[in-house]
Amino acid sequence: MFRRILALTIKEFIGMLKNKKSRMVLILPPIAQIIVFGYAATFDLRDVPVAIYNEDQGDISRDVIARFEGSRAFRIIDNLDSDDEIAPVINLQKALVVLHFHREFSKNMLSGRPGELQVILDGRNSNTALIALNYVQTIIADFNRQWAADHSMPSAPARLVVRSWFNRMLDSHWFIIPGIVALLTIVVTLEVTALSVAKEREAGTFDQLLVTPMTPFEILVGKSLPGMIIGLIEGTFIIFVTCFWFDIPLRGSLLVLYSGLFTFLLSAIGIGLMISSISLTQQQGLMGAFMFLVPSVVLSGFATPIANMPKFVQDLTLLNPMRYILVIVRSVFLQGAGFELLWTQYIPMAVIGIVSLAVAAMLFKRRLY
Amino acid sequence: MGRTSETRLSFMRLKGLIWKETKQIVRDPSSIGIAFFLPVALLLIFGYGVSLDAEHVPIGIVIEQPGPEANDFAAGFRDSDFFDPVFYESVQDAEKDLIERKIMGLVWTRSDFARTLLSGTTAPIGVIVNGVDANQARIVEGYITGVWIKWLSSYALSHGKPLSLPVNIKHRIWFNSAVRSRNFLVPGLVAVIMTLIGGMLTSMVVAREWERGTMEALLVTPVRIREIILSKVIPYFILGMGGMLLSVYISIVVFDVPFRGSYLALGFASALFMLTAIALGLIISTAAGNQFVAGQIAIVITFLPAFMLSGFVFDINSMPVPIQVITYTVSARYFVSILQTLFLAGDIWPIYLVNCLWLAIMAFIFFLIIKKKSHKRLI
Amino acid sequence: MDQAQSWQDDFCIEVSGLTKTFGSDDKIITALDNCSFKVKSGMVTGLIGPDGAGKTTFMRLCAGLLVPDEGEIKVLGMDAVRDFLKVQSNIRYMPQRFGLYEDLTVQENLDLYSDLLGIPKERRQERYEILMRMTGLAPFKQRLAGRLSGGMKQKLGLACTLIKPPRLLILDEPTVGVDPVSRRELWEIVYSQVEEEGMSVLLSTAYLDEAERCQEVILMHEGHTLGQGVPSEFSQKLDGHCFMLDPGSIPKRSLQRELANRDEVIDCIILGEKIRLVTIDTLDSSQVKQIFQLPDEVEVAHAPPRFEDAFIWLLKERLISLGRDVKLKVITHKKISDLPDEDIIVVKNLKRRFGNFYAVNGISFTVKRGEVFGLLGANGAGKTTTFRMLCGLLPASEGELYVAGENLRKARAKARERIGYMAQKFSLYVDLTVIQNLNFFSSAYGLYGKKQRERVEWALDAFDLRQEANTLSRDLPLGFKQRLALAAALMHEPDILFLDEPTSGVDPLARRQFWAHINSLADAGVTIMVTTHFMEEAEYCDRIVIMKRGKILAEGTPEELKKKYHPPGVDNPTMEDTFITLIEMKET
Structure with a gap:
């Protein structure tokens, strides 16, 4: 039995790697995706275009502006001379932020009253606007602290001492890139498994396989192994890039990480083979994989948190293996979490894997005809 | 033809x-x-x-020594739509839950919170956010800052000395003011x-x-x-x-x-x-x-x-x-x-x-x- | 139209020095190699040759769909390279796979082509009626083209090209996958057009018996033209070379095998109980007996030559001039000699239902060990369904099914170890090399170690695959693919071999080689079950059943059937005559 499974696995591999095109499909997308995702997918802003409308007659506003000039996050693109210019500069997306210093800004501050700074933001992408506002607030808060100290003003009665654990600089790459490990492995695994049976059906080789004494179980295992092996190899590749190219700390143990990857691949393969045994043609397999992949990526917490979704969608995500592996990968990478923290994430994936493999095997037997 | x-x-x-x-x-x-x-x-x-809008973010509030000031501060979180506060008496418990992803962040007032406030020096309020999801963490941090500022001004007002910040930001987000x-x-x-x-x-x-x-x-x-x-x-x-x-x-x-x-x-x-x-x-x-x-x-x-x-x-x-x-x-x-x-x-x-x-x-x-x-x- | 009729020229297609290659640097395939010939106007010209002869490439070149590497093509006097738009507007072309929109109805397909050809609305009705009458599609006007049978699809495809009778009609294998009855009707339509409209028709076919229906043929092989002329001229040259041998009690297969490889012989095949022999020299019966040292009980009689004989002759000459071996190979197989008369396949009242439709509706037959058993029928007769049930690929809805003594409804896996299966189209892994395929299938059948190595070696030798052992099976010529598929099915030395249309598309020599293998297997006691479209192949079988609409119409040896069902007035019916007679008889 093992010999037959092994023969099938070897055959699958030769078939997959022999052909230049299919080799490309396995190698190019992961590289392209990790570069694009790695660099493009970030919520951190750089060079936010800022327009300054400075009505202030004193000098303090210039000190404030200097702080903006010194920040990597902002780039001053224009100085405005009147109220009327604010709307066009925002409307035309020339500036994302307009800083409006009031006429009495310096005067008020020198006399101990608050200097008023109006911040106008383009809310067409409200997330970007919020982040930019956050940056503005940070710069102003710094300035305020300095000012209060220099002018021996009474300080606020309480202040926040903020620390962020696991990602001190709150670099969103640290969040996105480990997630890519999960994303790419599921894409590759589905590609390998979801088409494997359909491809043979189309070519007529499946019949040829079925008339041999191989049992459906043997075929199933033989078809699963390549997905598992390729998934693990590509996963390793991406983990490697994550650690050594993007310099993201791997704080937990590889054992915990790989157990997670293994369970995750099991569930992905189960689902892939399920799709494959339903589809009669490769095209159906492809559509099926796509139909599964898109929601499972969107609803996994890969880019946006599950907690923000409506309740019923949150419940739906419990069926999504990606949700669990993302937690595992990120916790292991950034938090150094071990099994005692993560065991609740392994179980659902294992259940999904076993159930879907069983269903695949059943469909498989039924669709023999 | x-x-x-x-x-x-x-x-x-x-x-x-x-x-x-x-x-x-x-x-x-x-x-x-x-x-x-x-x-x-x-x-x-x-x-x-x-959706990038965080609502009902579970957040840990650690009050080591309950008192009117600390309670007032905590009330700000309870009244906010952004937060679902969970209360702790010791910071260790809260930190444990933070590690276990039960809460996104924690806000911690020490036992000497009221005393420091009264003494006129600045009382530190500890904030720890889980930085794994950096974007979310930043948003949560912003919300916490909002609650804090709101509390500051009402505290100042109730003590007869309106809060005065050197530079006071007023922001307007155009086109999508509700963000x-x-x-x-x-x-x-x-x-x-x-x-x-x-x-x-x-x-x-x-x-x-x-x-x-x-x-x-x-x-x-x-x-x-x-x-x-x-x-x-x-x-x-x-x-x-x-x-x-x-x-x-x-x-x-x-x-x-x-x-x-x-x-x-x-x-x-x-x-x-x-x-x-x-x-x-x-x-x-x-x-x-x-x-x-x-x-x-x-x-x-x-x-x-x-x-x-x-x-x-x-x-x-x-x-x-x-x-x-x-x-x-x-x-x-x-x-x-x-x-x-x-x-x-x-x-x-x-x-x-x-x-x-x-x-x-x-x-x-x-x-x-x-x-x-x-x-x-x-x- | 008047113009079309008055247009007079001797040739509708003239090509000279035509060469066309495909592929990139690493693998160049020469589809046409310096071809020069002319196709006469006003008649049906057949382009005859096996797969890979270059027929389709030639037709596409004529239709202006491809540009030649070298050479000239003139179609209806126009340059098919420079004026391809004009050519495309003046000829009609039916590609191999109908070119119909399967999700449109018959009527809608006709309407579309009327629009494309610019037929005025008021003239259409009249033309449609003529075409519908001709094709017999009138009752199916509202049916989706995809729901038509293979034969009807071809007729509709033909009708679409005839909406506006062109001066030149090019048909690429119009009769492939079509049962003999529909095939005959297609030919009738084509000829009626040639006569009524003065049309020129160029069509290609891999069926050699169809060549005789053409007024002129061009024989092609691997991009070369082997000859051109009237079919009967080709066969007349072999008058006096053809003989029918009645072997009496001598085993026909071994006799055939012995004769086939003699240098004096062009061709030797089994026809029912008899053997047909074509010799290189003109001989008489006694000379045949003498030269081949035939025992007295073998009766030798002259037979009329056929077109196929001539084709084989030309083909062999060409292959020999290329230095290739044309001798038939024999393979060895372990002798299964115990209980020769055992019924190895027993089918009783077998039924298979799909929804409300019975694809197989209560058939019964038995196959004896060592028999070559043929399953024949028109498209949709239920052959393939029956076959799949016998191989254990499809469960039966009702009835009993024993294969090699195992009840297939219960012990499917056990029976599978004793059968070999070769599917309709080449269905081994095209991404794997020959040796990888053999290794895989031998492992799948549970062979390993020394035994596995032995069998793989055996397969490479017996099927002459050693030179191609490391070639991707995708790149193999069709004949090699067939041998590889057969080898893969025999890795585990099965008792029963199932062959689903094993030789469609291969050239006649490859088919003969293939049957030589089959015959040696049958001699070793392997039971062979085969489905086929080639009526001639049916004659290689010991016994056949003919199916229609899920039922068995007739069962018996080819001789018996030919005697029992032959068209009135025909003394020496072919299997095809018998088949059509039988089908039509049961129709009425």
Whole structure:
């Protein structure tokens, strides 16, 4: 039995790697995706275009502006001379932020009253606007602290001492890139498994396989192994890039990480083979994989948190293996979490894997005809 | 011999081809499905699934020594829609829950909180956020700061000395003052989804004709290649516009996104964009030669770039320059910009026209490529 | 139309020095190699040759769909390269796979082509009626083209090309996959057009018996033309070379095998109980007996030459001039000699239902060990369904099914170890090399170690695959693919071999080689079950059943059937005559 499974696995591999095109499909997308995702997918802003409308007659506003000039996050693109210019500069997306210093800004501050700074933001992408506002607030808060100290003003009665654990600089790459490990492995695994049976059906080789004494179980295992092996190899590749190219700390143990990857691949393969045994043609397999992949990526917490979704969608995500592996990968990478923290994430994936493999095997037997 | 009409378009042939294409669409549930079911399903999934607005964030409040001041401060979290506070008596318990992802962050007032406040020195309030999701952490931090400032001013007021900050920020977020992320995500999604739909609809159709051998038979008739191209573009254009209309309707009605521009402008831009999407699909289709490869390429080269590089969620300006350059070749980028402007800001003609111009240029180039790539010959 | 008729020229297609290659640097395939010939106007010209002869490439070149590497093509006096648009407007072309829109109805397909050809609305009705009458499609006007049978699809495809009768009609294998009855009707339509409209027709076919229906044929092989002329001229040259041998009690297969490889012989095949022999020299019966040292009980009689004989002759000459071996190979197989008369396949009242439709509706037959058993029928007769049930690929809805003594409804896996199966189209892994395929299938059948190595070696030698051992099976010529598929099915030395249309598309020599293998297997006691479209192949079988609409119409040896069902007035019926007679008889 093992010999037959092994023969099938070897055959699958030769078939997959022999052909230049299919080799490309396995190698190019992961590289392209990790570069694009790695660099493009970030919520951190750089060079936010800022327009300054400075009505202030004193000098303090210039000190404030200097702080903006010194920040990597902002780039001053224009100085405005009147109220009327604010709307066009925002409307035309020339500036994302307009800083409006009031006429009495310096005067008020020198006399101990608050200097008023109006911040106008383009809310067409409200997330970007919020982040930019956050940056503005940070710069102003710094300035305020300095000012209060220099002018021996009474300080606020309480202040926040903020620390962020696991990602001190709150670099969103640290969040996105480990997630890519999960994303790419599921894409590759589905590609390998979801088409494997359909491809043979189309070519007529499946019949040829079925008339041999191989049992459906043997075929199933033989078809699963390549997905598992390729998934693990590509996963390793991406983990490697994550650690050594993007310099993201791997704080937990590889054992915990790989157990997670293994369970995750099991569930992905189960689902892939399920799709494959339903589809009669490769095209159906492809559509099926796509139909599964898109929601499972969107609803996994890969880019946006599950907690923000409506309740019923949150419940739906419990069926999504990606949700669990993302937690595992990120916790292991950034938090150094071990099994005692993560065991609740392994179980659902294992259940999904076993159930879907069983269903695949059943469909498989039924669709023999 | 008949007239030399080799280069002239024939209305009868074109009508016959369009009629044929239309019937095929009607009889093939998959194209109707792709045009109508898929955008609705995707829009709903994304619309509900993709939200950056944190609400009811579980947050730990550690009050080591309850007292009126600390309780007042904590009340700020209880009253906020952003937070679902969980109370702890010791910071160790809270930290444990933070590690176990039960809470996103914790706010910690020490036992000497009240005493320090009264003494006139600054009382530290400890804040720890879980930085794994950096974006979310930053948003939570911002919310906590908001609660803190609110508390500060009311505390100052109740002690008779109004809070005075050296620089006081007043912010206004235009176009989306409630900062609903759905308002910008949903229009962006419409662009992403329609890129995919347009590409998928057409990428398969030419490939299908080659695969089934019908193209070969078609070519050896008096038909002109332009007639074949037009007969593919027109029905799928109408179908795609139908899907677009449906998506816009869902955006406005289901997701309550305001629409501040004019429908005419929306229609025109959508039409231009649809042309680029369909043209891209046709290019893929002509290049791929079979439906399977065409479908695969369509997903890879339409969907992913539209999702990642159109600026619909990730800010283009913040990307490294080489990647920014690539975004110029993604037609969804222009359409995202148009849609976000039309929906949230209104008809801002300079932006609208520049982006339309880009779309028109892209459509033109795509059709040139199609013209060059397709001939009445097999190779 | 008047113009079309008045247009007079001797040749509708003229090509000279035509060469066309495909492929990239690493693998160049020459589809046509310096071909020069002329196709006469106003008649049916057949392009005859096996797969890979270059027929389709030639037709596409004529239709202006391809550009030649070298040479000239003139179609209806126009340059098919420069004026391809004009050519495409003036000829009609039916590609191999109908070129119909399967999701449009019959009527809609006709309408589309009327639009494309610019037929005025008021003239259409009249033309449609003529075409419908001709094709017998009138009752199916509203049916989707995809729901038509293979034969009807071809007729509709033909009708679409005839909406506006062209001066030149090019048909690429119009009769492939079509049962003999529909095939005959297609030919009638084609000839009526040639006579009524003065049309020129160029059609290609791999069926050699169809060549005799053409007024002129061009024989092709691997991009070369082997000859051109009237079919009967080709066969007349072999008058006096053809003989029918009645072997009496001598085993026909071993006799055939012995004769086939003699240098004096062009061709030797089994026809029912008899053996047909074609010699290189003109001989008489007694000379035949003498030269081949035939025992007295063998009766030798002259037989009329057929077109196929001439084709084989030309083909062999060409292959020999290319230095290739044309001798038939024999393979060895372990002798299964115990209980020769055992019924190895027993089918009782077998039924298979799909929804409300019975694809197989109560058939019964038995196959004895060592028999070559044929399953024949028109498209949709239920052959393939029956076959799949016998192989255990499809469960039966009702009835009993024993294969190699195992009840297939219960012990499917056990029975599978004793059968070999070769599917209709080549269905081994095209991404794997020959040796990888053999290794895989031998492992799948549970072979390993020394035994496995032995069997793989055996397969490479017996099927002459050693030179191609490391070639991707995708790149193999069709004949090699067939041998590889057969080898893979025999890795585990099965008792029963199932062959589903094993030789469609291969050239006649490859088919003979293939049957030589089959015959040696049958001699070793392997039971062979075969489905086929080639009526001639049916004659290689010991016994056949003919199916229609899920039922068995007739069962018996080819001789018995030919005697029992032959068309009135025909003394020496072919299997095809018998088949058509039988089908039509049961129709009424």
